[in-house]
Amino acid sequence: MVLENLGRALDNTVRRLRGLPKVDKDAIRATIQDLQRALLAADVKVELVFDVTAKIEKRAMDEKLPPGINRKEHIIRCIHDELSHLLGGQPAPMRIKPNRQNIILMVGIQGSGKTTTVGKLANYYKKKQFRVGVVCSDTWRPGAYDQLKQLAESIEVPIWGDPKEKNAIKLAIKGAKKFVDEKCEIIIVDTAGRHKEEKDLMKEMQEIEQKLLPDETILVLDGSLGQQAYNQAKVFAETTKVGSIIVTKLDGSAKGGGALSAVVATGAPIRFIGEGEKVDALEAFDPTSFVGNLLGIPDIKGLLEKIKEAQIEPEEDVAKRFMKGNFTLDDLYKQMKAMRKMGPLKSWLTKLGGQNLPDEMKDVAEQQLDKWKVVLDSMTQYEKDNPMIIKKSRIARVARGSGQSYTEIKNLLKQYDQMKKMVKGMVRGMRGGRKGKGKGGMPGIPGMPGFPGMGPGGMKLPPGVKGLKKKFR
Ligand SMILES: Nc1nc2c(ncn2[C@@H]2O[C@H](COP(=O)(O)OP(=O)(O)O)[C@@H](O)[C@H]2O)c(=O)[nH]1
Ligand SMILES: [Mg+2]
Structure with a gap:
């Protein structure tokens, strides 16, 4: 095994920490001392050892816990972060280029x-x-x-x-x-x-x-x-x-x-x-997985991902604008991305009332999310906030800048327009049809605004949305 002694010592440190009934100042102190011993025994320079453990200690004590993450997980994350950083942080990119010598x-x-x-x-x-x-x-x-x-x-x-x-x-x-x-x-x-x-x-x-x-x-x-x-x-x-x-x-x-x-x-x-x-x-x-293995947590990426997700805070402004159907291209992209994380976008669009959207449009939404990103990067902020001004010459410019065809840009804009109408239609329908019936929101969709009238479990389409079908054809 690579760095067997250091791995064993770090693994023990993590185990001990996990086994503690509660994590207080003394427990953090003891963990830090364990870490120092392990790193010094592996011949890490004294100054580096004290520098890295001081950072871990400070973060472990001071940082606010993200929702759903306990103190122990947080400390393990800090240990992992700082040790990976000590070993270079990101993996070095490959320099070998194919098709050349x-x-x-x-x-x-x-x-x-x-x-x-x-x-x-x-x-x-x-x-x-x-x-x-x-x-x-x-x-x-x-x-x-x-x-x-x-x-x-x-x-x-x-x-x-x-x-x-x-x-x-x-x-x-x-x-x-x-x-x-x-x-x-x-x-x-x-x-x-x-x-x-x-x-x-x-x-x-x-x-x-x-x-x-x-x-x-x-x-x-x-x-x-x-x-x-x-x-x-x-x-x-x-x-x-x-x-x-x-x-x-x-x-x-x-x-x-x-x-x-x-x-x-x-x-x-x-x-x-x-x-x-x-x-x-x-x-x-790769420092991330290397340190994960040393800590005895081969699936460290899973833990890091969980923490990262817990730290994403819903953007209230976006949610409000989305609710009114006043979203920008950026907002739509963010929303669709958040939805995709929860499963196939197509089924979410359907649940959100998108059964009125033609199937091919839902497929397009699914496949083209990555394309959206490239296209959005070629637009000015003003254009993204006011997509209606994007007409012929701007479309041509964005197409050139993003390496897409003119038609593709047009289609994306059309899709945005249709989404906007759909949400507006839904909201209008809900206001009219189910006034005051709870504001439960959609459970479990990060970054997705709650639609009033759709309580937990209430995925049914409110009256008023039917009949939109024609508009989208
Ligand atoms: N245990 C171990 N031995 C290695 C490793 N890499 C090289 N060696 C050994 O180190 C010695 C010197 O290696 P060599 O490739 O001849 O070194 P060179 O003089 O730099 O070309 C040899 O006995 C190798 O088998 C390694 O990653 N682990
Ligand atoms: Mg040699």
């Missing part, structure tokens, strides 16, 4: 796990259906070529090298060129990373980089270095154009937490982690 240069000192990681990366991309080739430019280690050859053959990836050639730069360029000619999409160049002096190694890396012009330089760092990884990451980042980092040996190391947080502190993104010697022991690094 990507040259990756692997750098790092000898023994950090470069050659092993070349094999792992080649395997990873091959499984994603890329054409991959690997190049050996290690002129130092006896048997370097054979090591990579064995690895490459085991995953059936072509390798190029020349054990007799002693010029690493020549090797790198020749190999990359060969695979470019063979139309490989991903070409991974392994290097030696060995010199008597760090200065010489850096000079060689710089020279290879300048001549090879890789699309990405990846630094491979040994996770068992702990917080010492900071210095290595920094030296490489200063001399080469390190685009991302792979931290290896996180399976066996007690200091991996220190290495990961130290690397993040240099500002370089961690894209993968190595967690074993085998060719498939490589994992794309």
Whole structure:
């Protein structure tokens, strides 16, 4: 397991917290101390430990609980947030572009796990259906070529090298060129990373980089270095154009937490982690799920989602405008999105009285919600607030800006118009037909305004809505 000790300690912290009869100041304090011990034992730098735990403590004590979320869940969320942030927050985006040639240069000192990681990366991309080739430019280690050859053959990836050639730069360029000619999409160049002096190694890396012009330089760092990884990451980042980092040996190391947080502190993104010697022991690094696993909550995304939803507060103004049928394009988009979250939009539209809408229009609403977003982004605020002014030339402009056809924009506007009429009609019908019969609203639809007269369970259409059918045809 990756970061086994840290994972066990964090898992215990969370368990202890969950088992407490009540969460008071002392309980929070004890949780914070648990966390500090766990992080220090994983070699995370003292200052970082105190900084991160102080933030967790403050949030745990001070922040208001979102509705439906208990104090324990809130604290776990704070721990997760801050630890993920410590490890970089968002996952680093993939830089590999399909349908073109990507040259990756692997750098790092000898023994950090470069050659092993070349094999792992080649395997990873091959499984994603890329054409991959690997190049050996290690002129130092006896048997370097054979090591990579064995690895490459085991995953059936072509390798190029020349054990007799002693010029690493020549090797790198020749190999990359060969695979470019063979139309490989991903070409991974392994290097030696060995010199008597760090200065010489850096000079060689710089020279290879300048001549090879890789699309990405990846630094491979040994996770068992702990917080010492900071210095290595920094030296490489200063001399080469390190685009991302792979931290290896996180399976066996007690200091991996220190290495990961130290690397993040240099500002370089961690894209993968190595967690074993085998060719498939490589994992794309996503701080959210990584920390979730460490905390013993593999489904952390579920908890975060629940909290996020609880925090969405209904926008009263929107609801009021919607009720009057005076909604803007933005309002409609938001409402439809909120409805879609609860299930297929089509069935909601039907329940909301939309059985009077032609089926194809409901389908359109369902499918085109994402299109709405793009189209709305191409409109000015004034246009969104006053859609009736969007006529020919504006439609043409919005169509160009959003990459949609003129007709599509027109259809979307028509749909908005029809929705507006429908809601107005419904409200008018309800006012006339069921005056004063409760203002229950629609239960369970976040962001959806309550329609007076429709009490809980009262999904029936009020009189007055019938007969609208004709208008929409
Ligand atoms: N446990 C473990 N060992 C690894 C990992 N990555 C590499 N190694 C081992 O580290 C040693 C050095 O690896 P190598 O790829 O030759 O490093 P290089 O000198 O940078 O090319 C080898 O014994 C590898 O099996 C890893 O993620 N976990
Ligand atoms: Mg090597």
